[in-house]
Amino acid sequence: MRGTPRPGRFARSPALALVVSLGAGLAGAWWSTRQAGLPQVPMAASTGKPFVWSDLDGRWGLVYFGYRGCPSACPTALSGLAREIRALGPGAARVQVVMISVDPARDTPARLGAYVRYFHPGFIGVHVPDARDLALVCKAFGAAFAPPASAGGEIEHALDVFLIDPRGRLRGRLSPPFVPGEVAKALRG
Amino acid sequence: MPFRIAPWLVVACATATGLPLVASANPGVSRANLAMAPVVSLWIAEAPPGSEVLAAYGRLEGRGRPDTLLAAAVDGVGDVRLHAMTRGPGGGGLMQPLASLAVPARGTVNLRPDGVHLMLTGLGRRFVAGQTVRMRLTFARAGLVNVKVSVRRRN
Numbered sequence: 636m637r638g639t640p641r642p643g644r645f646a647r648s649p650a651l652a653l654v655v656s657l658g659a660g661l662a663g664a665w666w667s668t669r670q671a672g673l674p675q676v677p678m679a680a681s682t683g684k685p686f687v688w689s690d691l692d693g694r695w696g697l698v699y700f701g702y703r704g705c706p707s708a709c710p711t712a713l714s715g716l717a718r719e720i721r722a723l724g725p726g727a728a729r730v731q732v733v734m735i736s737v738d739p740a741r742d743t744p745a746r747l748g749a750y751v752r753y754f755h756p757g758f759i760g761v762h763v764p765d766a767r768d769l770a771l772v773c774k775a776f777g778a779a780f781a782p783p784a785s786a787g788g789e790i791e792h793a794l795d796v797f798l799i800d801p802r803g804r805l806r807g808r809l810s811p812p813f814v815p816g817e818v819a820k821a822l823r824g
Numbered sequence: 825m826p827f828r829i830a831p832w833l834v835v836a837c838a839t840a841t842g843l844p845l846v847a848s849a850n851p852g853v854s855r856a857n858l859a860m861a862p863v864v865s866l867w868i869a870e871a872p873p874g875s876e877v878l879a880a881y882g883r884l885e886g887r888g889r890p891d892t893l894l895a896a897a898v899d900g901v902g903d904v905r906l907h908a909m910t911r912g913p914g915g916g917g918l919m920q921p922l923a924s925l926a927v928p929a930r931g932t933v934n935l936r937p938d939g940v941h942l943m944l945t946g947l948g949r950r951f952v953a954g955q956t957v958r959m960r961l962t963f964a965r966a967g968l969v970n971v972k973v974s975v976r977r978r979n
């Protein structure tokens with residue numbers, strides 16, 4: 636049989652291939668989250684899929700912490716982001732806006748989707764179901780967050796938009812309302 | 825015979841000059857009082873889907889006499905309150921209720937998302953961009969002032 640091409644180990648062992656591919660995936664996720672220092676907790680995107688930080692790899696991530704019941708700050712920030720993203724033209728494909736809900740009890744992924752798409756069809760909402768996980772994520776960003784003092788009350792949350800660069804590193808924050816062109820300038824810088 | 829202005833004339837003048845329509849509904853307020861009432865230029869931001877609160881922004885401009893906004897009401901809205909955006913204990917944003925808002929004699933107060941604005945809750949219907957609704961503002965000196973405000977999308 637010498638000279639006959641032999642099937643590779645992967646082809647001969649589906650189980651090994653699975654283990655290796657799973658390992659590579661985990662390593663990728665680990666590398667990505669390690670770069671940004673962001674905790675990989677269970678999260679759901681408004682697209683209906685799980686959300687992991689590596690979903691943003693290769694693009695700029697503009698991350699905002701807000702909630703649907705927010706009277707003024709959140710709609711103002713998101714409408715400003717939508718205007719800035721539209722102004723980027725084709726460059727908008729390199730940017731992903733994400734709103735992480737600080738009100739997971741009321742903001743389901745589906746409701747978040749309808750909310751963020753009102754501002755821009757490319758925006759996604761992210762739901763972190765566990766309150767402790769949400770606090771971890773906020774802390775990793777340095778984003779202020781305090782649950783309401785009473786049910787249905789106002790939620791203290793960060794007003795800034797956080798920038799994650801295409802390599803998964805936290806690069807800074809922007810404060811709405813934005814001066815036209817402010818986001819484009821930040822992405823260039 | 826007391827001096828009276830026909831309502832159609834008020835509407836015509838407001839339309840011609842581009843000024844917001846302002847009229848007093850308070851029978852105890854004199855014409856002079858109304859003439860010195862702050863100029864009200866407000867708009868209501870359309871709420872995104874699922875949101876149960878609205879905000880109103882714009883400006884109040886003094887017309888030679890200081891005044892104070894004490895209250896506001898909007899048709900189809902359960903409650904209208906003055907709020908100021910402040911920083912909470914953790915450094916995040918929080919709304920601080922305000923009892924009133926001073927309008928200087930010769931100056932403008934801007935109502936804006938990152939400052940003082942009106943918050944509308946208890947919505948009895950959906951407010952959609954393009955609609956015009958009636959707002960009633962109560963000033964300490966000018967009394968009750970009716971204005972029409974438009975509903976718009978944020979930019």
